[in-house]
Amino acid sequence: MISKLLIANRGEIACRIIRTAREMGVATVAVYSDADAKALHVRSADEAVHIGPSPAAESYLVGEKIIAAAKKTGAEAIHPGYGFLSENAGFAQAVIDAGLIWVGPPPAAIDAMGLKDAAKKLMREAGVPVTPGYEGEDQSVERLKKEADAIGYPVLIKAVAGGGGKGMRKVDAAADFVASLESCRREAKASFSNDEVLLEKWITSPRHIEVQVFGDSHGNVVHLFERDCSLQRRHQKVIEEAPAPGMDEATREEICAAAVRAAKAVDYEGAGTIEFIADASEGLRADRIFFMEMNTRLQVEHPVTEEITGVDLVEWQLRVASGEPIPLKQEELFIDGHSIEARLYAEDPNGGFLPSTGRLEHFNLGLEGRIETGVEEGDMISPFYDPMVAKLVIWGETRAEAIDQLAGIAESVEIWPVKTNAAFIANCLRDEEFEEANLDTGFIAAKLETLVSSDEADDDIWQSAADFIVLADTEEHEALPIGLRLNAPGVISTTLTHKGEIRKVSAARSGAQAFATGFVDPARAVVFADGQSFAFERQSRGSGAAAAGDGAILAPMPGKVIALDVAEGDAVTAGQRLMVLEAMKMEHALTAPFDGTVAELAASEGAQVQVEAVLCVVEPSD
Structure with a gap:
């Protein structure tokens, strides 16, 4: 070993x-x-x-x-x-x-499966079903156009060295073929230094089905059943599950046997995945499932296979690499229950899914399920690498049970100030068609508008923010315990700002925030609900600043003053912007807590300030 x-x-x-x-x-x-x-x-x-x-x-x-x-x-x-x-x-x-x-696998196996056209030829020879198409050496525009016309539209152009959704173009009509080919080739050349392409018949109602295989140096190859990875956005997987819903035993046996033949054809060792595309227009059928490619490595979604088989695939990798045989025979492997994984990304669904970077000031993924992550609270989400924050994995006795549990985990995610796709994940899982396994690779694209939750705070969230602040203030700024209900008598009003909107909200409504969690710091209240975060500046205390005595505006965190709107002696009104502090690539407007006069101004434009430094003092009007 x-x-x-x-x-x-x-x-x-x-x-x-x-x-x-x-x-x-x-x-x-x-x-x-x-x-x-x-x-x-x-x-x-x-x-x-x-x-x-x-x-x-x-x-x-x-x-x-x-x-x-x-x-x-x-x-x-x-x-x-x-x-x-x-x-x-x-x-x-x-x-x-x-x-x-x-x-990992032998270099020769990686090479054999590295180019899609060569891999397809090899698979065809091994008796593995392959999508109708063209993988010829003649790469002239005329030949490719002729082959596309023969295959029939729609047709898919794919870079032979492609991956990650790059170098792919769907062509719906013959008149669009040449322009799409040129675009595909440019992208392939830039991404992979190889502009050769292959053609495939475009599959109607496509499902992405893949089979986990494992080989050793003793000639043994087994499969660990299939996964369904059909929920994708721009060819990137979002939700994966095992086993594939709707897969009958006869079809499973055929497709898994084909995967084993594929692995044996390249003398495969270690963990690998044979990816298939299924025409699911009439359900999953063995004669409509075709080889796409082989991933000669461990997959991101390997935990769902581990959850339904009880196998640690990394342990198997280390044992096989050490020269040991595969620990289990094929007849000793079986499916137990159902597992689903969701990829939690640092991205903003409301901002076109652009990556969201910065420090994880608040990070809580709960204690349920299996959480695979490489970060903790206080760590940075860097712009240099893939924005995946964690994989949320659940096992259930049934698919319905697994869906419900994973949706609940996604809805309970607490991350701030980095944006995530947690609410988007929950919406996908809660979608009626997903629950009924009526899905294909176009599922997300077709439903995108309904799957992206509004980032506008509703009345209940405003109420929760006010409740959190009042409770925190009455408990001497202690952190708000999750799930704590308010029972304080009387009504207290607090003024909040969210995304430029200012409201005066009456707090101390018993139980108002039962559906939400959150925290309060000197600058703001942050409410977590249904997988999203909503930040409210504490207007009544300087909107984004703490108050050191009435009218003192404190810096909520270390940062830089990038705009200064007032001078000493200026008259100001409640809610008027005094200055803007930039921190963690975010801008925080600091505003007047009430009508009054700027009595002191300690900040200057461009100055770096420390947390809770007094930046300004506003004296109230008589």
Whole structure:
């Protein structure tokens, strides 16, 4: 057995591998870039080696640095995780040539499956069903157009070296083919340095079905059943589940057997996934499920397979890489229950799903289910890497039970100020058609407007913010206990600002916030409800600042004054903006708590200020 393992990756997958290695008594070495110097995977490993600047091209993608780190620390093996160098045959060979163990398939298998056209030819020869199309060497526009016309529209143009949804174009009519081909080739050349393409028949009602396979150096290959990864946005998976809903035993047996034949055709070792596209217009049928590609690595969604089989796939990887046979025979593997995984991303669905970066000032994913993450509260979401924050995984005896539990977990996510897709996940899971397994890869695109929740705060959320503030104030600013109901007598009003709107809200309404959780700090109240966060500036205390005595405006956090709107002696009205503080790439408007005069002004434009520094004092009007 391997005694010391270097993990050539970061984030949640590095933490996932470290966890299993530790359970097996295997020492671990993390690698990290400048941006990840204090990352969770670095803190979790037994040792850590710095490998370069923040951009992946200068750190995680530099194979020589990773191999040198393994040599330096005495690691015997390298586990690539997924992404980065995991499917790079050249890197795999370099690891082996350096006298290290490569925790992955042989480089020849990676090469064989690396180009989609060559892989399809190989699969066809192995008796694996392949989508009708063209993978020929003649790449002339005339030949490709002729083949597309013969296949029939709609047709799909795919870069032979593509991946991650890049280098793909659907063409609905012959008149659009040439322009789409040129666009596809440009993108493929820029992304993969290879502009060759293949053609496929566009599948109606497509379902993305994949089979987990595992091979060893003794010639054994098994499958661990299938997963359904049909819920995708722009070809990126969002929700995955196992087993595939609607899969009958006869179809499962045929498609899994085809996956095993595919793995054996390349003498596969380790964990891999055979991806299929299914024409589900008449349900899942073996004669309408076609090979797409093979991922020669561990998949992001591997936990759902682990949950229904009871197998630790990372443990299997380490055992097989050490020369051991696969721990279980095919007849010893079976499906138990149903598992669903959702990818929690740091992105803003209301802002076109743009990535959201910054420090996780508040981070709570609850205690339910299986949470795979590479961050903790206080960590940074960096702009340099994939914005996935965590994988939310649940097991249930039935699919309906798993859906309900996972939706509840997503709705309970508490993250601030970074935006996430938690509410979007919950809406997908709660959708009636998803619950009935009436889904395909176009599900999200067709329903996008209904799946994105409004980020406008409703009356109940405004009420909760006011309740939280009043309760916190009456308890000497202690953190608000989750689920605590208000029972204080009387009515107290507080003025709040949310997204430019100012309201005076009567608080102390018993039980008003039972549906929500949140916290209060000197600057604001943040309410969490249904997977979203809503921040309310404390207008009555300076809107975004704390008050050190009546009218004193304090900095809510360290930051820079980027705009100053008043001078000493100026008359101001309640709610009038006094200045703007920039912190964590966010702008915070600080406003007057009441009508009055600027008696003192300690801030200047461009100045850096510390938390709770007195920036301004407003004296109330007589």
